[in-house]
Amino acid sequence: xxxxxxxxxxxxxxxxxxxxxxxxxxxxxxxxxxxxxxxxxxxxxxxxxxxxxxxxxxxxxxxxxxxxxxxxxxxxxxxxxxxxxxxxxxxxxxxxxxxxxxxxx
Amino acid sequence: xxxxxxxxxxxxxxxxxxxxxxxxxxxxxxxxxxxxxxxxxxxxxxxxxxxxxxxxxxxxxxxxxxxxxxxxxxxxxxxxxxxxxxxxxxxxxxxxxxxxxxxxxxxxxxxxxxxxxxxxxxxxxxxxxxxxxxxxxxxxxxxxxxxxxxxxxxxxxxxxxxxxxxxxxxxxxxxxxxxxxxxxxxxxxxxxxxxxxxxxxxxxxxxxxxxxxxxxxxxxxxxxxxxxxxxxxxxxxxxxxxxxxxxxxxxxxxxxxxxxxxxxxxxxxxxxxxxxxxxxxxxxxxxxxxxxxxxxxxxxxxxxxxxxxxxxxxxxxxxxxxxxxxxxxxxxxxxxxxxxxxxxxxxxxxxxxxxxxxxxxxxxx
Numbered sequence: 001x002x003x004x005x006x007x008x009x010x011x012x013x014x015x016x017x018x019x020x021x022x023x024x025x026x027x028x029x030x031x032x033x034x035x036x037x038x039x040x041x042x043x044x045x046x047x048x049x050x051x052x053x054x055x056x057x058x059x060x061x062x063x064x065x066x067x068x069x070x071x072x073x074x075x076x077x078x079x080x081x082x083x084x085x086x087x088x089x090x091x092x093x094x095x096x097x098x099x100x101x102x103x104x105x
Numbered sequence: 106x107x108x109x110x111x112x113x114x115x116x117x118x119x120x121x122x123x124x125x126x127x128x129x130x131x132x133x134x135x136x137x138x139x140x141x142x143x144x145x146x147x148x149x150x151x152x153x154x155x156x157x158x159x160x161x162x163x164x165x166x167x168x169x170x171x172x173x174x175x176x177x178x179x180x181x182x183x184x185x186x187x188x189x190x191x192x193x194x195x196x197x198x199x200x201x202x203x204x205x206x207x208x209x210x211x212x213x214x215x216x217x218x219x220x221x222x223x224x225x226x227x228x229x230x231x232x233x234x235x236x237x238x239x240x241x242x243x244x245x246x247x248x249x250x251x252x253x254x255x256x257x258x259x260x261x262x263x264x265x266x267x268x269x270x271x272x273x274x275x276x277x278x279x280x281x282x283x284x285x286x287x288x289x290x291x292x293x294x295x296x297x298x299x300x301x302x303x304x305x306x307x308x309x310x311x312x313x314x315x316x317x318x319x320x321x322x323x324x325x326x327x328x329x330x331x332x333x334x335x336x337x338x339x340x341x342x343x344x345x346x347x348x349x350x351x352x353x354x355x356x357x358x359x360x361x362x363x364x365x366x367x368x369x370x371x372x373x374x375x376x377x378x379x380x381x382x383x384x385x386x387x388x389x390x391x392x393x394x395x396x397x398x399x400x401x402x403x404x405x406x407x408x409x410x411x412x413x414x415x416x417x418x419x420x421x422x423x424x425x426x427x428x429x430x431x432x433x434x435x436x437x438x439x440x441x442x443x444x445x446x447x448x449x450x451x452x453x454x455x456x457x458x459x460x461x462x463x464x465x466x467x468x469x470x
Binding site: 017076077086098 | 232292325383421422428
């Protein structure tokens with residue numbers, strides 16, 4: 001496991017971006033240290049044989065259509081449920097706003 | 106000029122407009138191959154052909170070749186001339202799809218840009234009118250393009266459209282200013298517009314109330330105006346939507362937009378737009394994700410000097426990687442990312458050396 005972590009830390013995003021042999025989504029995965037070949041695949045192993053290729057294809061085209069294409073102006077957002085949960089408390093970005101002081105309302 | 110082998114070659118339909126824009130700015134011929142070659146409906150779509158025509162009309166001497174199947178395009182750019190043009194946008198893509206790329210070209214033209222776009226004025230995946238006016242034009246202003254405006258003459262909601270907008274860019278500059286933005290600017294107020302065409306004005310107010318409810322806890326001033334369109338100028342279809350802009354004293358702004366479709370509840374749309382704005386603010390340093398391409402391209406074509414722009418870790422996504430790779434292919438410039446270490450954020454400083462582009466179109470004239 002240690003070896004794996006070391007290997008992951010080595011990636012420099014500045015170089016990864018310009019490695020044309022790696023697809024954008026893969027280079028981001030490497031950079032963030034979330035490579036495909038861990039747990040999720042283990043679980044899938046049983047049903048893998050028939051479904052694996054189909055699934056992967058779907059995933060690839062979907063992410064390419066949506067994530068990487070600047071033809072689509074609006075960036076990707078999580079679903080509204082997740083956002084509501086995330087921003088029920090705005091402390092994380094509170095310092096970005098100038099506003100009236102909070103009088104304990 | 107050798108006719109073969111001198112193209113920059115791209116493949117696939119992604120970043121279509123961007124690639125053509127980069128080619129126009131750099132003056133290099135490009136070839137885009139394999140445009141939807143594996144799909145049931147291969148080749149260029151209507152709106153892409155329409156965009157090529159628009160490009161042809163604002164430049165002089167451009168040559169466009171499209172293969173029989175429409176899966177390959179060769180584009181040899183001419184000089185950017187601008188001028189007064191009217192463009193009818195095809196169904197399916199709103200005016201924002203065409204206006205957005207024009208912003209990259211307009212300041213570097215021979216004559217001033219004055220283009221009237223007719224068609225839909227809103228869609229769920231392209232830039233809306235307010236997004237351009239309050240989201241993209243402030244970015245241009247930061248780079249020295251001060252006199253630009255987008256006038257809404259008529260609004261036209263999808264699917265039938267019937268809208269009309271007028272893009273005017275009066276500043277013609279030799280090159281964009283060199284950017285140095287190393288901080289996260291602080292947001293001083295939130296503005297917004299909630300509009301409707303051919304529906305009851307109550308929808309507009311319901312969206313405003315819902316958005317305000319979410320943004321109340323932020324604690325800064327929130328001011329959303331209502332913009333109800335009636336009669337002749339409100340297009341052919343009923344529709345409504347909201348754009349929210351978080352403004353900073355420094356002139357940067359972050360925005361989110363949302364439009365209502367059949368069966369949507371105005372409260373939901375208002376709430377969604379507000380949450381998207383919070384999310385976008387959390388993911389941006391100096392510019393939002395949808396403003397980043399414009400800012401980076403302006404930096405690349407800047408003076409031969411180092412420009413710096415702060416970006417967040419989240420902004421390094423597939424879109425950015427694709428953008429940077431395309432920029433490298435055309436201009437040969439790489440972006441250097443340096444982590445910010447003097448505070449405890451995960452931000453980076455994107456450092457770009459400008460290519461020393463000068464507005465040749467203007468000089469020759």
